[in-house]
Amino acid sequence: MKISAFHLMPYRELPADFEQRYESVWVTPPWWELADARRVGQYYNWTLDELTYAAKCGFDGVCTNEHHQNAYGFMPSPNLMGSVLARATNGMDVAIVQMGATLPTSNPPLRVAEEYAMLDCISGGRLVAGLPLGSPMDVNLCYGITPMEHRERYREAVALTLKAWQAREIFSWNGRYFQLATVNLWPRPIQQPHPPVWIPGSGSISTFDFAVEHDVCYCFLSYSGARSAKTMMDGYWRVVAEKGRDANPYRAGFLQLVVVAENDARAEEKYARHVEYFYHKCLHVPAMWFSPPGNQDYRSLVATMSNPVRRAENPKNLRYRDFVEKGFVIAGSPATVRDRLKEEVIKSLRVGNLMVLLQIGSMPHELALENIELFGREVLPGLRGIWDDEGWVNHWWPERLRQRAVPMPAGVAAGGT
Amino acid sequence: MSVRVEAPAAAGTEERIITVWQGRVRMRVVSKGRGPALVFFHGPWGLTWDPFLDQLAESFTVYAPDHPGTTPEAHDDVYHLDGLWDLVLCYDELLETLGIRNAAFVGHSFGGMVACEVAASYPDRVRRLAMIAPLGFWRDPDRIVNWMMLEPGALRAHIFRDPDGDAARRMFPRSDAQDAAATAARVRLMWAMGTTGKFIWPIPDKGLKKRIHRVKAPTLLVWGREDRLVPAVYADEFTRRIPGARVQMIDGAGHAPHLEQTTPVVGVLRDFLAQ
Numbered sequence: 001m002k003i004s005a006f007h008l009m010p011y012r013e014l015p016a017d018f019e020q021r022y023e024s025v026w027v028t029p030p031w032w033e034l035a036d037a038r039r040v041g042q043y044y045n046w047t048l049d050e051l052t053y054a055a056k057c058g059f060d061g062v063c064t065n066e067h068h069q070n071a072y073g074f075m076p077s078p079n080l081m082g083s084v085l086a087r088a089t090n091g092m093d094v095a096i097v098q099m100g101a102t103l104p105t106s107n108p109p110l111r112v113a114e115e116y117a118m119l120d121c122i123s124g125g126r127l128v129a130g131l132p133l134g135s136p137m138d139v140n141l142c143y144g145i146t147p148m149e150h151r152e153r154y155r156e157a158v159a160l161t162l163k164a165w166q167a168r169e170i171f172s173w174n175g176r177y178f179q180l181a182t183v184n185l186w187p188r189p190i191q192q193p194h195p196p197v198w199i200p201g202s203g204s205i206s207t208f209d210f211a212v213e214h215d216v217c218y219c220f221l222s223y224s225g226a227r228s229a230k231t232m233m234d235g236y237w238r239v240v241a242e243k244g245r246d247a248n249p250y251r252a253g254f255l256q257l258v259v260v261a262e263n264d265a266r267a268e269e270k271y272a273r274h275v276e277y278f279y280h281k282c283l284h285v286p287a288m289w290f291s292p293p294g295n296q297d298y299r300s301l302v303a304t305m306s307n308p309v310r311r312a313e314n315p316k317n318l319r320y321r322d323f324v325e326k327g328f329v330i331a332g333s334p335a336t337v338r339d340r341l342k343e344e345v346i347k348s349l350r351v352g353n354l355m356v357l358l359q360i361g362s363m364p365h366e367l368a369l370e371n372i373e374l375f376g377r378e379v380l381p382g383l384r385g386i387w388d389d390e391g392w393v394n395h396w397w398p399e400r401l402r403q404r405a406v407p408m409p410a411g412v413a414a415g416g417t
Numbered sequence: 418m419s420v421r422v423e424a425p426a427a428a429g430t431e432e433r434i435i436t437v438w439q440g441r442v443r444m445r446v447v448s449k450g451r452g453p454a455l456v457f458f459h460g461p462w463g464l465t466w467d468p469f470l471d472q473l474a475e476s477f478t479v480y481a482p483d484h485p486g487t488t489p490e491a492h493d494d495v496y497h498l499d500g501l502w503d504l505v506l507c508y509d510e511l512l513e514t515l516g517i518r519n520a521a522f523v524g525h526s527f528g529g530m531v532a533c534e535v536a537a538s539y540p541d542r543v544r545r546l547a548m549i550a551p552l553g554f555w556r557d558p559d560r561i562v563n564w565m566m567l568e569p570g571a572l573r574a575h576i577f578r579d580p581d582g583d584a585a586r587r588m589f590p591r592s593d594a595q596d597a598a599a600t601a602a603r604v605r606l607m608w609a610m611g612t613t614g615k616f617i618w619p620i621p622d623k624g625l626k627k628r629i630h631r632v633k634a635p636t637l638l639v640w641g642r643e644d645r646l647v648p649a650v651y652a653d654e655f656t657r658r659i660p661g662a663r664v665q666m667i668d669g670a671g672h673a674p675h676l677e678q679t680t681p682v683v684g685v686l687r688d689f690l691a692q
Contacts, residue, residue, distance in 0.1 A: 144619040145618075146614065147565075147618065148495070148496075148612070148620075150610055152496070198458060233626060286566075287568070288566055292565050293609075293610035294610070301611075305603050305607070312519075
């Protein structure tokens, strides 16, 4: 197993009546009414400290991601954060998992190829290159990309990125959305032929196909826990089999919210309000915004409209105990958390690359550190060996970090501390 | 996936599929009537043969093309077009194939903008130009709500003066209906918004202000007095750029005056287009 600490960098102090007073946490929350730049500076530093602490606590990787114009998670440039983390973790066997910079919002997308190559160089070859499509809120609403062109731009940008990393000769790219006469990337990544690629998704069939065709790791980023992801992930594994790929569990990633305490009751006391803050405020977005007209292709649109999956339960009607009971959040003592993660998530979904969100909603810095420390000390060691007996190789992890015991190559991390 | 999502054909209409763009884009044209040619460019919610077109067909030969991608069984054809210039050329090819050298143009909302773009690109193709609440301009103080991001209930309330009226009920299925017809109607609406949105996202100003001076045809603007989507102040943008253009306001109507006040709007158009 590889287990990484994920961070959204949410605004931690939204008003109690936020979801009644404002239309959305995304796109339109008014900065001047809600936020304070000095406070936000503190959040960014806390976020970096929390992820660096996770690295010290034995996590295999640290994850950042890109979102825009929101209070739910606002690292508009995850590579700025990743760069600090790469530097701060030099000398440690920790992957820099960028989940990541969104290609359709970068013009030309070569910028992402360059920055990822920089991160791979700075980190000594520890980059995991997440290539997300980006949410409609970010890409269509905030960055003005036409919904109908979103996926086409993404696919062209992925092809360009992979070629730019690997091409031995200077090449020209005469694409539909991007035209570049002289592509000659400086720098190139250390990892050859290119850093491992993860593609995050939220269950769309076309993303499954794309991930399997490209032989990359598909990561289901869900806030609804493993039980509601089961059908989706079974579908993913079916596609993997149909396309003749092996059942290597490291082909799959999953994001899970986790809170750990001395015992189950203490977990509720410590974390309940932060979990509710996350589901009630941080996910407060009008449903239409997740799927603007044209974003889904016609085939998917007909499928969605014809079989409306019973609308996922409105999380605003749920409380902490519901979230825990349904597995949206895995909470409790180290033993409870370990057992549930092992059975409900890792085994049931067949996941080799687990990401855990440990700073949740309004959770303050000190409490986040506690959660990270306890998970690292009491939970993580019991999960790490889960797939070992099956003998799979995690091709989607930086090669030099696949066996943690291997010492650092001399020189790579020079000056890194 | 066998849901049929075509709009039902209306009595007395003829349908043809015209293929343009090197055979890659199929566009259905629904036609009916007698008299001088009239081309109707539909809005962001797709083409429905409705009483408005039926009444126009009493005085004109109405040709109503589907916007690319909204033609049944040709949904993906829209991906062959990259922008407005491609779209305008498609319409030129369509009119050429139909043998229409010169016609009255009527367009609603997005279709009004397209009619105006075609009229600016090919001024001789247009005999008279009537636009119903057209898009095409942007004023910061009068921002146009992005209808593509509205929940169905809010969308109805932005298009229609009376969101519970007959016109609104004809366009939107009941919110609780789950039958095949309701599903088909929802798919049709979403896809029509997506395929038209491709050409105007995220702001429906794609440079008409640079080209509109080329319009030669006598021009009429028709606007619902209670348009909550494209406020009537936008009429000024057209009238100050097209010499002699005039505005006809329609009482008791929102963004679709031809659907909410059909008979008065048909009367106004007939008078203008017959001249």
